Amino acid sequence: MNSINTNIEKSDTLHDTLDGLYRRYQNGYLSMDPLELARQYEDSKDQEIAAFISAGLAIGRYDLIRRAVQMVLDCMKPSPYRFVQMFDPSRDGAAFRDFRYRFYQGRDIQLLIWWIAQMIRRAGSIKQFFLNGYSASDSNIGFSLSRFVRSILDLTTAPFYSEIPPRGVGIRHFLADPLDGSGCKRLNLFLRWMVRKDALDLGLWPEVSTSQLVIPLDTHIIRFGRYLGLTGRVSPGWNMALEITETLRRFDASDPVKYDFAICTLGKLTDCSNPPDRIKCRTCPIFRCCRNAV
Ligand code: SF4
Numbered sequence: 001m002n003s004i005n006t007n008i009e010k011s012d013t014l015h016d017t018l019d020g021l022y023r024r025y026q027n028g029y030l031s032m033d034p035l036e037l038a039r040q041y042e043d044s045k046d047q048e049i050a051a052f053i054s055a056g057l058a059i060g061r062y063d064l065i066r067r068a069v070q071m072v073l074d075c076m077k078p079s080p081y082r083f084v085q086m087f088d089p090s091r092d093g094a095a096f097r098d099f100r101y102r103f104y105q106g107r108d109i110q111l112l113i114w115w116i117a118q119m120i121r122r123a124g125s126i127k128q129f130f131l132n133g134y135s136a137s138d139s140n141i142g143f144s145l146s147r148f149v150r151s152i153l154d155l156t157t158a159p160f161y162s163e164i165p166p167r168g169v170g171i172r173h174f175l176a177d178p179l180d181g182s183g184c185k186r187l188n189l190f191l192r193w194m195v196r197k198d199a200l201d202l203g204l205w206p207e208v209s210t211s212q213l214v215i216p217l218d219t220h221i222i223r224f225g226r227y228l229g230l231t232g233r234v235s236p237g238w239n240m241a242l243e244i245t246e247t248l249r250r251f252d253a254s255d256p257v258k259y260d261f262a263i264c265t266l267g268k269l270t271d272c273s274n275p276p277d278r279i280k281c282r283t284c285p286i287f288r289c290c291r292n293a294v
Helices: 012-024 044-056 062-074 080-085 089-096 106-123 126-131 142-153 185-195 219-227 238-249 256-269 278-282
Strands: none
Touching: 012 256, 044 062, 044 080, 044 106, 044 126, 044 185, 080 106, 089 106, 106 126, 126 142, 142 185, 185 256, 219 238, 219 256, 238 256
């Protein structure tokens, strides 16, 4: 699962541009990210669970994600951690029965919460459940993430599903496996929030190295990854995520994923037309490095 792109040259201009984006979008843009919903809690146990649910539902427009996540968290008031600790599938599952959002039906959220409850009962926290399969010596988080996903899929699905939903169905959109080639966007996003620590990310899992993280591959990262020459790949997936991460590692080997939020925020804010517009390009923060600029 090692990546590698031998064609992308290290560039001081690109380094300056990426560091400039990181500084520019460090403060004041959290309201555009589902991490905001985990940060509404003070207790790290609540933050971890709220972040896991937020990452799982991070699909589509942010205002819709926010509404969907808040709907789930409202049923878990005042403490998501205490809610899952006491969760009884037959008694408490009904609160989520009518939930609908994108790929998810009510029973997908019921199952997600039931799986979180089982992780907490077995290991005490999602972190410890992850650490049980974590390898600190791997160059990237792929194998550890795969073990994490497989361990979750070994948990009981009843009474919400008689068996694990097939790949690409319902909650399996969240619990994808890197060994199947998936980019695992939402799981990598969750890991970024848990492992990194700065003005945005929570840093609740210091046992995991930031150098092992892999970029959450969303539409902005794919598009700007190509514009900035971070990847030469055509097909999105785990190998593209690794290649982009590997390129970013040349600019910060200990924390390559620190650029993720900045590039995504650039994607949300930049009015980049197709075909590109000369006037817009001249005022774009990545103009000097963009391979699509005119
Ligand atoms: S430089 Fe131009 S083409 Fe490149 S991202 Fe900015 S607006 Fe789009």
